[in-house]
Amino acid sequence: MSRRWARKVERCCCTFATYIPLFFVYSLTTWAVWVDVTIGSAPSKATWLGTGSSTLAVLLYGLLNWSYTTAVFTNPxxxxxxxxxxxxxxxxxxxxxxxxxxxxxxxxxxxxxxxxxxxxxxxxxxxxxxxxKMDHHCPWLATCIGLKNHKAFLLFLIYTTLFCFYSFFVSGSWVYVEVINNTTYVETLMPINYVILSVMAGIIGIVVGAFTGWHIMLASRGQTTIECLEKxxxxxxxxxxxxxxxxxxxxxxxxxxxxxxxxxxxxxxxxxxxxxxxxxxxxxxGHPGASRPVHQxxxxxxxxxxxxxxxxxxxxxxxxxxxxxxxxxxxxxxxxxxxxxxxxxxxxxxxxxxxxxxxxxxxxxxxxxxxxxxxxxxxxx
Incomplete structure (x- = not known):
């Protein structure tokens, strides 16, 4: 009886752990788009920041999470x-x-x-x-990438790369205009979210961008990750x-x-x-009759x-x-x-x-x- 309950608890813990990356992705992208919209809504010397930049950020955020949700909950x-x-x-x-x-x-x-x-x-x-047509098992999606969700997975990578570089450009422009070329925030409280977003978006964009390029190359060659790595x-x-x-x-x-x-x-x-x-x-x-003799x-x-x-x-x-x-x-x-x-x-x-x-x-x-x-x-x- 105790073993059965232990197995149930173990399965519940494993199931909970598999969905932690999903919570992380949804939370991080939501925070990023909130910062982008906040930057676009605040007055700034960067003339291109405004309603248009916020709208584009929300659009990329929506496409990113739509693709991610489809890839996660679609049977491969x-x-x-x-x-x-x-x-x-x-x-x-x-x-x-x-x-x-x-x-x-x-x-x-x-x-x-x-x-x-x-x-x-x-x-x-x-x-x-x-x-x-198994490509690989992705822990960030808590599922396998296969025939029916491979497209959604690749679109998720593409939109994540675009969203990261766009967020880096938005937050980096604000940091450059408002902080580096202006001493207003030297002795006052600086919006730390803007700086954190510019750093995180740049790093994640480079890493995910390289991963995205590799998967696009595999898709153009008609290969899966398993077929490529298995030699x-x-x-x-x-x-x-x-x-x-x-x-x-x-x-x-x-x-x-x-x-x-x-x-x-x-x-x-x-x-x-x-x-x-x-x-x-x-x-x-082995084939019948292919067994080796004990002494050779x-x-x-x-x-x-x-x-x-x-x-x-x-x-x-x-x-x-x-x-x-x-x-x-x-x-x-x-x-x-x-x-x-x-x-x-x-x-x-x-x-x-x-x-x-x-x-x-x-x-x-x-x-x-x-x-x-x-x-x-x-x-x-």
């Missing part, structure tokens, strides 16, 4: 909402394109969510679910075939090689995080080392030649994120295209894969 999209399984995938998979598989060639399946994991989906241990390695279409041939040559056996089309179907030509290594919610199971001879150990070096060589070569499989060009990547209608580009309305289950491969990636397949065929011949 989960695999258990649609096209999910309630049991293990013992039957044929539902119709959906897939370019990625697990390391053993099977369909990506999350044992924790009991659902199939499409391309670009990952399991979040904090949210305890698989998220479609994804793609598997060559003929890698498994060459591995079998390599082992057969060293064992002195004639192993029949599978058909090219069947092999492409088996390994789906490429790999993303969760394929070359076990991902959370997935279990790696020196020749067998040397053969295994040579095989490992050869596999690493193939991975490195293939990674350098295969581009991002989901990069459709900067224009199409941004249109996918912000939607096809320009009217809704600057407001946090979820009009991102796609369902998170099917993805169109990049033409450059397809061409590179075909060239790589031909090169591997020539090497094998």
């Amino acid at each position: 999209g989960s695999t258990t909402n649609d096209n999910g399984y309630s049991t293990l995938p013992t039957e044929a998979p539902p119709p959906a394109t897939s370019f990625t598989v697990k390391a053993n060639g099977e369909i990506r399946f999350c044992k924790k969510c009991q659902a199939r994991k499409p391309d670009r989906a990952h399991h979040c241990s904090t949210c305890r679910r698989c998220v479609l 994804t390695r793609y598997l060559s279409p003929l890698k498994k075939q060459m591995q079998n041939q390599f082992v057969a040559q060293h064992n002195g056996e004639g192993v029949p090689l599978p058909a090219y089309g069947q092999q492409l179907l088996d390994i789906h030509a490429n790999a993303l995080p969760g394929i070359t290594r076990p991902e959370e919610g997935e279990e790696f199971r 001879s020196y020749e067998e150990m040397e053969r295994d080392r040579a095989k490992k070096r050869y596999e690493e060589y193939l991975d490195e070569q293939d990674s350098e030649k295969l581009p991002n499989a989901f990069d459709l060009g900067a224009k199409r990547n941004l249109l996918h994120l912000f939607g096809p209608k320009p009217l809704f580009w600057f407001v946090p309305v979820c009009n991102t295209t796609g369902d998170g289950w099917s993805w169109e491969p990049s033409p450059k990636w397809i061409a590179a894969r075909e060239n790589l397949a031909r090169e591997r065929e020539e090497q094998r011949a």
Whole structure:
């Protein structure tokens, strides 16, 4: 009984702690806009400060918090909402394109969510679910950034950067005109809020601005944060075939090689995080008959080392030649994120295209894969 209550108290404390950043963001931005409006309402020698500057500050504040609220309270999209399984995938998979598989060639399946994991989906241990097109888990939003709230998150970063630099310009102009060029406040009480805002807005604007630029670059490249930081390695279409041939040559056996089309179907030509290594919610199971003997001879150990070096060589070569499989060009990547209608580009309305289950491969990636397949065929011949 005491353990159950302890768990409840722990969950309540954790839930409360997750919403502290939300309170901080709402409070800090509200204080900042109040200072901006106060500066615009007070008489000043800076002629451009006034009703217009206060109105623009309120507009940026509204867009910032609208985007933030939308990003926080919008479901990023989960695999258990649609096209999910309630049991293990013992039957044929539902119709959906897939370019990625697990390391053993099977369909990506999350044992924790009991659902199939499409391309670009990952399991979040904090949210305890698989998220479609997961970018990352953001503690400042207390949720994951995924397919359906990625646009709102990016707009929040953009408007936060603009609001910070605008607040810095407003408060900094007042400090420069009223304090540095005027001795009125030398012996009297200075509005400390104005000075604090100019310092904080400048620092936060630089930090968040750099973060915003990085995310805009990722969006234009059709990448998520996970895909960028994981240093994804793609598997060559003929890698498994060459591995079998390599082992057969060293064992002195004639192993029949599978058909090219069947092999492409088996390994789906490429790999993303969760394929070359076990991902959370997935279990790696080796192929039958691949278990090692307890005692190995020196020749067998040397053969295994040579095989490992050869596999690493193939991975490195293939990674350098295969581009991002989901990069459709900067224009199409941004249109996918912000939607096809320009009217809704600057407001946090979820009009991102796609369902998170099917993805169109990049033409450059397809061409590179075909060239790589031909090169591997020539090497094998």
